[in-house]
Amino acid sequence: MSVKKEYCISCGACAKGCPNGAITVTRTAVNCTPTKSETWIDAINALKN
Ligand code: SF4
Numbered sequence: 059m060s061v062k063k064e065y066c067i068s069c070g071a072c073a074k075g076c077p078n079g080a081i082t083v084t085r086t087a088v089n090c091t092p093t094k095s096e097t098w099i100d101a102i103n104a105l106k107n
Contacts, residue, residue, distance in 0.1 A: 059072075059081075068083055068084075068085040068086075069083075070083045070085070085105065088102055088105045088106055090102055
């Protein structure tokens with residue numbers, strides 16, 4: 059498997075979906091556009107933790 063880094067958003071779905079546990083995703087940053095939505099701000103903050 060190969061990943062095009064420019065498209066990967068580090069969601070971790072591939073790691074959760076792999077039946078052999080062969081994939082590890084380590085999120086080092088969250089890139090997003092600024093938002094005033096408290097729901098999105100909460101979701102982004104949850105990703106950072
Ligand atoms: S972390 Fe998410 S976006 Fe990145 S390769 Fe896995 S499923 Fe795709």
